[in-house]
Amino acid sequence: MQEDKVMRQANRDLHTSSPQVVPQSNGTVGCLECPLVFETLFHYARTTPDAIVLRHGKRTLSYAELAESVLRDVAWLDQLGLASGDRVAIWGPKSPEQVSLLWAAMASGRVVVPINPLLKPAQVVHILADSGARLLVTDAARIAALDVPSGCRIETVDAQRPTVGKTTLPPVTSDHLAALFYTSGSTGPPKGVMISHGNLAAGAASVSEYLKLTANDRLLAVLPLSFDYGFSQLTTALAVGASVSLLDYLLPNDLKRIIEQDRITVLAGVPGLLIPLSRQRWLADMRSLRLITNSGGKLPVPTVRALRTTLPTADLVLMYGLTEAFRSTWLPPELVDKHPESIGQGIPRATVRVLDANGQPCAPGQSGELVQGGPLVAQGYWNDPQRSAQRFRPAPAGWPEPEQKTVVYSGDRVRIGEDGLLYFEGRFDEQIKTGGYRVSPEEIETVAASFPTVHEVLAYGVEDALLGQKIVLTVAPEHVDTEALKAHLAANLPRYMLPARIDCRPALPRSPNGKLDRRALMAES
Numbered sequence: 001m002q003e004d005k006v007m008r009q010a011n012r013d014l015h016t017s018s019p020q021v022v023p024q025s026n027g028t029v030g031c032l033e034c035p036l037v038f039e040t041l042f043h044y045a046r047t048t049p050d051a052i053v054l055r056h057g058k059r060t061l062s063y064a065e066l067a068e069s070v071l072r073d074v075a076w077l078d079q080l081g082l083a084s085g086d087r088v089a090i091w092g093p094k095s096p097e098q099v100s101l102l103w104a105a106m107a108s109g110r111v112v113v114p115i116n117p118l119l120k121p122a123q124v125v126h127i128l129a130d131s132g133a134r135l136l137v138t139d140a141a142r143i144a145a146l147d148v149p150s151g152c153r154i155e156t157v158d159a160q161r162p163t164v165g166k167t168t169l170p171p172v173t174s175d176h177l178a179a180l181f182y183t184s185g186s187t188g189p190p191k192g193v194m195i196s197h198g199n200l201a202a203g204a205a206s207v208s209e210y211l212k213l214t215a216n217d218r219l220l221a222v223l224p225l226s227f228d229y230g231f232s233q234l235t236t237a238l239a240v241g242a243s244v245s246l247l248d249y250l251l252p253n254d255l256k257r258i259i260e261q262d263r264i265t266v267l268a269g270v271p272g273l274l275i276p277l278s279r280q281r282w283l284a285d286m287r288s289l290r291l292i293t294n295s296g297g298k299l300p301v302p303t304v305r306a307l308r309t310t311l312p313t314a315d316l317v318l319m320y321g322l323t324e325a326f327r328s329t330w331l332p333p334e335l336v337d338k339h340p341e342s343i344g345q346g347i348p349r350a351t352v353r354v355l356d357a358n359g360q361p362c363a364p365g366q367s368g369e370l371v372q373g374g375p376l377v378a379q380g381y382w383n384d385p386q387r388s389a390q391r392f393r394p395a396p397a398g399w400p401e402p403e404q405k406t407v408v409y410s411g412d413r414v415r416i417g418e419d420g421l422l423y424f425e426g427r428f429d430e431q432i433k434t435g436g437y438r439v440s441p442e443e444i445e446t447v448a449a450s451f452p453t454v455h456e457v458l459a460y461g462v463e464d465a466l467l468g469q470k471i472v473l474t475v476a477p478e479h480v481d482t483e484a485l486k487a488h489l490a491a492n493l494p495r496y497m498l499p500a501r502i503d504c505r506p507a508l509p510r511s512p513n514g515k516l517d518r519r520a521l522m523a524e525s
Contacts, residue, residue, distance in 0.1 A: 034201040037235045038107035044241040054096045055245040073104030075162040084109035089133040091115040094246040097157050109170045112179045116226040118494035121145040174198030183323040184440035192382035193323045202375035203326040204235040206349040215241035219266045222249045263288040270296035270436025278306035295319040296436030297468035304340040324408045325372045342421040350374045351401050359396040370414040373404035432461035434469045437496045447492045456508045473499035478506045
């Protein structure tokens, strides 16, 4: 009982320093200076302590209970000897314990590295080594498969925590690094995008504003928390004092059960989830849903029409974003029926422009590269100044916001319509976007090339109504055992990276300088 009293006092001490949150004129929640995401947790733990923040199966956690859990995890990280700025990697299925640890690491000045639970051990080891993670928290079943880099400690997610948390937290500002989100580029292994506390706060404020979220909303976190879109279900909910239900998605009927059980009001999905969902007969009975959002790839028009027909009372918001700047555009729901192919307009707190090859703004009807500035732009790639300089560049001459010194070049080709809306047309590089994931062809090729009889290999994406793009792998020589190759790939790559088709050829095309020519192969296929 005495320990509980101390914990309550610790909470009160922390909560009294929470930021001032004020309602905006449109009824959504705003802030004087965009409170950091962990500060909003302590704010609502003080003002609405009994409100539910997390649901997981039959378990629920109130704001006050989550705040107490976060404090215990902060004390635990201190006990383990982790310093401010140390990276804390988390790999495993969603759980309240995982969420608590994410918030504890950020609140105490550490940096979270959420790892997709679908990744194979070799990919996890790469992320641990690249990030220099000091701690990996996972479940016991995953530990045996890992050859963890030296200097990285392993703990299980259910490890014993201290019974009493600390009463003070180190100072954390908006410029401090909060998270590394690992994402694939057009070449090479995944790279860590450096996300600051200010990035997370601005993103949560922006999205909760234009989606008009309130404390009464119940969001479903079905996407991986290693995906910035999945992670944002937590941050946007906390921005307004709403609740989140945690689910590791397997089948459409899993969604039916949790939407009914938890009376979900907001569902965020990618095309690979929303396309099959739109075909479910039971969707029409999900009357609690007031809002469905899409990002991570273009939603086919037939799917847009199906969702709108099946759930006419639910708003559908089509969005576009990139990990390097979180979210870029949104199409207001009142425009979806008339412009279902559009990615909309810039979101609040983001400066979005379409520039031609000379860095000049494109006129209506023209295509160019989408470029973004503002507080959502990340700090660059972890330990990779060369690639950071390629993507994160000084604002071009004439940029409308002079205080925005750095902008991010998306690599996406976008057209400005005569209606003033934006339309996504494809990638400038060779990156594959499949099922909401960004996949490096080279990462697949590296694994395929390690198969004994594969001499040459190229991977690329082709248009697909369900996934946005599906992966095609072409190998040489002509007589590779494709079934054995498929098994090799499945053992070393997550499911979303597996090719939908494997082609065999005597040899692959090469450029005049002797390099394998992916573009020539795509033109021939």
